[in-house]
Amino acid sequence: MSSETTNGGAPGRRQPAERRRISLSAALPLVFIGLFFLYVLAFLAGPAVSIFVQAFTSSDGGFTMHYVDQLFGRYYAKAYLTTAALSAATALIAVVAGLLTAYQIQRPGTPEWLRNAVNSFAGVAANFAGIPLAFAFISTLGTQGMLTLWLKTVGLDIYGAGFSLFSFWGLVLTYLYFQIPLMVIIITPALQGMRREWREAALNLGGNGWHYWWHVGIPVLTPAVLASFILLFGNAFASYATPYALTSGLVPLVPIEIGNLMSGNVIADPQLGNALSLGMIVVMGAAMILYTLLQKWAGRWQKR
The missing domain is CATH 1.10.3720.10 (MetI-like)
Structure with a gap:
């Protein structure tokens, strides 16, 4: 049996290093998408929710329509x-x-x-x-x-x-x-x-x-x-x-x-x-x- 067959396995089977590279390249876009959503949550959605809550909150912490009115x-x-x-x-x-x-x-x-x-x-x-x-x-x-x-x-x-x-x-x-x-x-x-x-x-x-x-x-x-x-x-x-x-x-x-x-x-x-x-x-x-x-x-x- 040749060394190529012994080390590489069956023809068409990917090497472990190659599989790791493919997995990493597939995961990188997901990482960037996740970071983007975290950014939106931290600097857009989070402040918007906070503004919405505070607009209806009185000085003593209760619900009020005074400020919106x-x-x-x-x-x-x-x-x-x-x-x-x-x-x-x-x-x-x-x-x-x-x-x-x-x-x-x-x-x-x-x-x-x-x-x-x-x-x-x-x-x-x-x-x-x-x-x-x-x-x-x-x-x-x-x-x-x-x-x-x-x-x-x-x-x-x-x-x-x-x-x-x-x-x-x-x-x-x-x-x-x-x-x-x-x-x-x-x-x-x-x-x-x-x-x-x-x-x-x-x-x-x-x-x-x-x-x-x-x-x-x-x-x-x-x-x-x-x-x-x-x-x-x-x-x-x-x-x-x-x-x-x-x-x-x-x-x-x-x-x-x-x-x-x-x-x-x-x-x-x-x-x-x-x-x-x-x-x-x-x-x-x-x-x-x-x-x-x-x-x-x-x-x-x-x-x-």
Whole structure:
């Protein structure tokens, strides 16, 4: 009997070392999946459950609806409405501006250098937020900002005309700096998924550009555009550092109110802060569900 048969056993039988390697390679994905679920449990599900419990817990440890009822009071209801209005306004403007920008740079004949430049800027600007963004806008459009002072020299006093960077519309202008580039990034794959053959088929059937967009282009892009609007809405709704650094609470927004209640800058009321956080979780959860459903709807066209 040869040594190969003696050491290796029957033909086709795996060696113990080989079986161990295969077992290890099969177990590694399960380990990473388990670590991912532990991460979600520790930093998402766990805090969410804690917020839910604390929102209905009184100071003496009993059940109460007092803090949740305050969400429907005039002051905090106004904060939710203002936050929703700011998020919707910036999302709507960003959807229109970002869609037009992405469409222009994806059109045949657009110079490659211009397409690369816009995509590179969008990738950087979409992640430029928080205190650095607020400081950049204060330095540019604040009361003593560079652009504000330059406009005064040419006879245009924007603050005298009623504009203020530290107001609702000032926040809208600031948010658009990262909302529009984010829209360009997330809508580009949908535009790239639109096949040239669809336009050619519409033209061959006697239609024109308007017919193509009305019967093909708009229906195909609608799910992706709606999903993008919801994503941008949630992105703006949860922003904290930028409006806090820019307005210091002059505009009532839910994230800032939560920060004030939890940090105790004005009055410490953690349970009310948890109730406000619960309201944000409900809004963001609904946005995530709608976004997922719309992404599945849009995915039907991308697979064809």
